[in-house]
Every structure is written in structure tokens, then in C-alpha cells.
Amino acid sequence: TQLLEQSPQFLSIQEGENLTVYCNSSSVFSSLQWYRQEPGEGPVLLVTVVTGGEVKKLKRLTFQFGDARKDSSLHITAAQPGDTGLYLCAGARNQGGKLIFGQGTELSVKP
Amino acid sequence: EAEVAQSPRYKITEKSQAVAFWCDPISGHATLYWYRQILGQGPELLVQFQDESVVDDSQLPKDRFSAERLKGVDSTLKIQPAELGDSAMYLCASSLRGMYNSPLHFGNGTRLTVT
Numbered sequence: 001t002q003l004l005e006q007s008p009q010f011l012s013i014q015e016g017e018n019l020t021v022y023c024n025s026s027s028v029f030s031s032l033q034w035y036r037q038e039p040g041e042g043p044v045l046l047v048t049v050v051t052g053g054e055v056k057k058l059k060r061l062t063f064q065f066g067d068a069r070k071d072s073s074l075h076i077t078a079a080q081p082g083d084t085g086l087y088l089c090a091g092a093r094n095q096g097g098k099l100i101f102g103q104g105t106e107l108s109v110k111p
Numbered sequence: 112e113a114e115v116a117q118s119p120r121y122k123i124t125e126k127s128q129a130v131a132f133w134c135d136p137i138s139g140h141a142t143l144y145w146y147r148q149i150l151g152q153g154p155e156l157l158v159q160f161q162d163e164s165v166v167d168d169s170q171l172p173k174d175r176f177s178a179e180r181l182k183g184v185d186s187t188l189k190i191q192p193a194e195l196g197d198s199a200m201y202l203c204a205s206s207l208r209g210m211y212n213s214p215l216h217f218g219n220g221t222r223l224t225v226t
Contacts, residue, residue, distance in 0.1 A: 004153075033214065042115070042202050042217030043154070088153050090215075098167050099215065101153030 003027060004091055004102035012108040013079055021074045021105045023089035030092050032065055032072045033099070037086040046074075079109045115218035117203050123224045129191035132221045136185070136205030142166075144215065145178055145188050146202040154202055160186065193225045 007022045023032070031050040035043035047056050049065035049072065056063045060083075062075040072089055090101045116135040124130050136143050141162050146154035157176065159167040163183040171178065175194070180186040190197055200222050204215040 006153075040222075041219050042204070043215075044217070045214045048214060086151070090153075098156050098159060101155070103153045104151065106151060 003100050004089055006087075006089060006102040006105050008105060009103065010106045010108075012110065015080055015109055015111050016078050017109075019076050019079060019107070021076075021087055021107070022071065023073070023091075023102055024071045025091065026070065027091075027093060028069050030069075030094050032069075032089060032091045034063055034072070034074055035088040035090065037088060037104075038084075043086075043088055076107075079107075081109045081111050083107060084109050115203055115205055115216050117218035117221055119221055120219065121222045121224075123226065124193050126195055126225050127192040129189065130193050130223065131190075132188045132201050132203075132223075134186045134188070134203030134218060136203070137216055140205035140207055140216070141183075142206045142208060142213070143180055143186050144204040144206075145186070146204065148200040148202055148220070150200070157188070190223075193223075195225050198223055198225045 003025055005024045013019055031048055033048045034046045036046055037043040047063045049063055052069045053067045054065045060077045064073050076083055087105045088101050090099045092099050115137055118133050122130055143160040145157045147157050148154040157171045158178045160180045163180050176190055178188045200220045202217050202220045204217045206213040206215050
């Protein structure tokens with residue numbers, strides 16, 4: 001059973017389109033992180049959210065943590081080919097708790 | 112920017128052989144993690160160290176896997192004997208503290224293929 005469910009698993013879009021990736025759980029998390037991973041490399045942290053309802057923006061990327069801290073979303077505006085990669089959400093259920101990763105969303109942005 | 116170093120980058124081995132992976136975390140990072148990632152999936156934690164002590168190895172297949180971080184700095188992950196199902200990317204990560212909101216810094220991993 002996957003503790004963090006990401007959807008969609010695969011997403012192929014054209015440059016300039018908008019998209020949203022979801023990360024859902026039935027459990028409450030103390031914090032949630034989003035990573036992006038390119039082929040052959042390790043994941044790189046994009047953002048950490050810790051407060052229910054929190055919204056963070058990173059250029060064209062908008063991250064939201066659900067009010068109940070059970071879910072999160074990543075919205076990309078005007079996607080570019082450089083956004084292509086595997087997007088991973090990861091949550092910790094308590095302080096010092098291990099980080100649990102979702103299965104990832106494979107995004108492909110075609111020029 | 113300091114990086115987490117891993118070697119080798121690629122390893123091909125026959126089943127039943129022994130393999131070892133090495134990781135050097137970012138200087139000063141007390142917490143070190145080994146993750147296994149199957150292609151197209153999220154990383155799965157194998158073992159977490161705080162300094163030289165194991166904090167969590169609940170998902171480590173201890174009959175064949177071992178990990179050590181003797182001086183609390185670099186770490187080695189060993190598999191003996193390797194099985195076909197061990198083919199995956201093995202990622203090392205470190206963080207300043209093992210706190211819930213402390214970001215993980217990943218190395219570029221070791222891609223293991225067992226034939």
C-alpha cells in the first residue's frame with residue numbers, strides 16, 4: 001500500500017500548457033517536500049511546506065499544502081521542455097520521522 | 112555548492128556475487144540515508160544513520176544487505192549475494208539534521224544491474 005499517492009503517473013504535454021500534479025494520503029504529515037529528478041541524477045529539492053493551507057511559489061511553479069496536511073499539489077504554468085523530469089512528493093509524519101516518497105509523476109514537455 | 116559523492120556510478124554484476132557502494136555526504140551533515148529506487152518509481156528508504164548510529168533499518172533486507180558508517184562520515188552499503196531483483200538505482204542522501212523539514216541532498220546514485 002502506497003502511503004503517498006501521486007497522480008497522474010505520466011503526463012505528456014505541449015510547451016506552454018499548464019498542469020497540476022497531485023499528492024494524496026489518508027495520513028497527516030508534519031511536512032511535505034517536492035523534488036524533481038532528471039534521468040541518471042538524484043532528486044533535487046524544490047520546496048518544503050509545513051503549514052496547512054500554505055502556498056509557495058517558485059517562478060512558474062506553485063505548491064500548496066492541504067488544510068488538513070494530508071495532500072499537496074504542484075501547479076506549473078506555461079510549461080517548458082526544461083520542466084521535463086520525474087516529480088516526487090515526500091512526507092514526514094512526525095519530527096525525526098523518515099521521509100516517505102510517492103511513486104512520482106513522469107512529466108514530458110514537448111517543444 | 113557541496114555535493115554528495117557516490118561511487119561507482121554504474122555497476123554490473125552476476126547474481127550471487129558481492130557488490131559494495133560508497134557514499135561521502137556533505138561535510139557537517141550528521142544524517143545519512145541510503146535509498147533504493149526502481150526505475151520510474153519513488154525512492155524507498157533502506158537505512159538511516161545519525162552520525163555513526165543506525166536510526167532506521169526496518170526496510171533493509173538484513174540477510175543480504177549491510178551498511179556501515181564507522182566514523183560518522185562516509186558510508187558503505189554492501190549486498191552479498193546479489194540477486195536479480197536487486198537491480199535498481201541506489202541513492203545516498205544527507206541532511207544537516209534528521210528533522211522532518213530538513214532537506215535531503217542526494218548524490219547521483221549507483222545504477223546496479225544484476226545479470
